[in-house]
Amino acid sequence: MKPALVISERDNVATALQALEPGRDLTFARGRVSVLDVVPSGHKIALCAIHTGEAVIKYGSPIGLATAEIPAGAHVHTHNLASTRGRGDLEAPPPPRLAEPDERNGERNGGERNGAGKP
Amino acid sequence: MSERPGFLGYRRPDGRIGTRNHVLVVPTVICSSVVAERVAAATQPIGTAVPHLAGCGQLGPDMRVTHDTLAAYCGHPNVGAVVVIALGCEQVVAQSLAEAARRHGKPVEIVAIQSEGGTVRTTAKATAIAQRFADALAAEPREWCDASELVLSLKCGGSDYTSGLASNPTLGRVTDRLVALGGTAVLGEIAEIMGAEHLLASRATRPATATKLIQIITRVETEARALGLDIRGTQPSPGNIRGGLTTIEEKSLGATHKGGEVAPLEDVVAYAAPITQKGLTVMDTPGLDVESVTGMVGGGAQVVVFTTGLGTPTGNPIAPVIKVTGNARTARQMADNIDLDVSGIMDDSETLDAAADRLFAEVLAVASGQQTSAERLGHREFAIHRRNPTI
Numbered sequence: 221m222k223p224a225l226v227i228s229e230r231d232n233v234a235t236a237l238q239a240l241e242p243g244r245d246l247t248f249a250r251g252r253v254s255v256l257d258v259v260p261s262g263h264k265i266a267l268c269a270i271h272t273g274e275a276v277i278k279y280g281s282p283i284g285l286a287t288a289e290i291p292a293g294a295h296v297h298t299h300n301l302a303s304t305r306g307r308g309d310l311e312a313p314p315p316p317r318l319a320e321p322d323e324r325n326g327e328r329n330g331g332e333r334n335g336a337g338k339p
Numbered sequence: 340m341s342e343r344p345g346f347l348g349y350r351r352p353d354g355r356i357g358t359r360n361h362v363l364v365v366p367t368v369i370c371s372s373v374v375a376e377r378v379a380a381a382t383q384p385i386g387t388a389v390p391h392l393a394g395c396g397q398l399g400p401d402m403r404v405t406h407d408t409l410a411a412y413c414g415h416p417n418v419g420a421v422v423v424i425a426l427g428c429e430q431v432v433a434q435s436l437a438e439a440a441r442r443h444g445k446p447v448e449i450v451a452i453q454s455e456g457g458t459v460r461t462t463a464k465a466t467a468i469a470q471r472f473a474d475a476l477a478a479e480p481r482e483w484c485d486a487s488e489l490v491l492s493l494k495c496g497g498s499d500y501t502s503g504l505a506s507n508p509t510l511g512r513v514t515d516r517l518v519a520l521g522g523t524a525v526l527g528e529i530a531e532i533m534g535a536e537h538l539l540a541s542r543a544t545r546p547a548t549a550t551k552l553i554q555i556i557t558r559v560e561t562e563a564r565a566l567g568l569d570i571r572g573t574q575p576s577p578g579n580i581r582g583g584l585t586t587i588e589e590k591s592l593g594a595t596h597k598g599g600e601v602a603p604l605e606d607v608v609a610y611a612a613p614i615t616q617k618g619l620t621v622m623d624t625p626g627l628d629v630e631s632v633t634g635m636v637g638g639g640a641q642v643v644v645f646t647t648g649l650g651t652p653t654g655n656p657i658a659p660v661i662k663v664t665g666n667a668r669t670a671r672q673m674a675d676n677i678d679l680d681v682s683g684i685m686d687d688s689e690t691l692d693a694a695a696d697r698l699f700a701e702v703l704a705v706a707s708g709q710q711t712s713a714e715r716l717g718h719r720e721f722a723i724h725r726r727n728p729t730i
Contacts, residue, residue: 262583306570
């Protein structure tokens with residue numbers, strides 16, 4: 221079994237298929253990543269640095285925004301990634317998306333809600 | 340016969356195809372539900388009941404959803420005959436449910452508790468009727484039907500990271516194949532499309548369909564906002580988060596794989612409303628498993644494929660529910676609930692295409708009468724979606 225799986229080439233995270241320990245080197249099609257944190261099986265690991273407010277991409281689409289600086293090799297979960305959807309706790313609902321297979325995530329979710337409602 | 344894939348089903352007078360031939364015992368109201376369950380128990384497995392908590396004290400759209408869901412089950416192709424158990428003073432009109440069965444060419448009789456004279460007499464009379472119907476149905480033959488006659492309900496529940504990587508993509512390939520053959524698939528659970536709606540909307544054959552999908556997703560987000568609630572309290576669920584799913588977008592992107600990658604989105608319909616277009620339809624259902632399956636079967640699905648990571652027992656009173664898991668541990672630990680193990684995808688011992696071959700064959704075998712785990716175990720869960728309080 222592969223230690224971790226990248227689903228789409230657009231993704232900036234991989235899914236661990238087994239528990240990963242710090243210091244382990246993983247090789248992906250696009251290069252190597254050194255594991256920084258304990259990453260449980262089924263959880264996500266950053267393939268590159270993801271800055272606060274940037275989209276985390278899995279399955280080729282955004283799954284939320286980074287709420288902290290995420291270095292390559294870090295565990296990505298509720299401590300550094302938050303949803304932008306169904307957020308009745310936020311000021312305004314996000315604009316509805318239209319039929320657009322390619323994301324415009326960067327420009328639309330540019331940061332006004334960064335860090336709000338951290339889990 | 341032709342080379343095209345197919346199954347052995349029941350051709351109905353209205354032209355639709357059944358994969359089961361049940362006597363449906365339908366209570367008009369909660370007050371007649373126990374009698375309905377007893378009549379079904381005496382005539383099972385052909386007899387099956389849809390006990391429910393409503394049928395009175397409901398207003399407007401809520402009342403309509405209850406009536407229309409029950410009427411949809413009375414007219415469903417997996418039902419060969421109907422016995423309506425009424426009380427006598429309720430809102431849901433027994434004659435209207437009987438008319439729904441007649442409209443689809445099914446024999447139907449009504450027995451009412453108040454006019455019949457109590458539980459014992461009603462149960463005895465209705466059981467005799469249901470047994471007579473069951474004897475007649477047991478003699479009806481199955482006949483060869485093309486796979487394009489199938490309406491497949493796509494469902495996932497108890498998801499974990501294997502759902503988005505193994506079982507849902509396997510089901511998605513089956514969806515694409517079935518739709519390419521001219522068949523139909525229906526996807527529900529609006530909250531679990533949130534974050535992946537752009538992928539489905541881009542496959543809509545008409546702009547109005549894409550707009551309708553976006554509108555119902557927006558409605559769910561607006562409702563959360565009106566309540567000042569954050570759906571992160573329930574989506575993803577605590578179990579989902581322990582399993583590594585962080586956000587609803589991530590869960591939705593994995594869940595929406597069930598709808599395939601290329602099948603065109605032809606329609607967006609209301610809860611339990613008739614599915615009339617070939618291709619992929621999205622139905623406006625809540626995420627709660629039993630309410631969602633109840634609605635999609637009401638829309639006309641004759642077979643349900645239910646993917647699960649953590650495992651779940653849910654069945655349905657009239658439609659077979661096939662359980663598929665990509666989690667090897669769940670396949671072992673809940674073996675009596677699981678019909679198909681696709682965990683080989685996770686350790687590269689099986690390809691998605693090979694797993695899809697197996698699942699497609701399983702769907703056709705079950706459509707032809709092979710019992711599912713849920714059927715063998717007597718799982719016949721039924722719950723009508725409600726939006727308003729009881730008055």
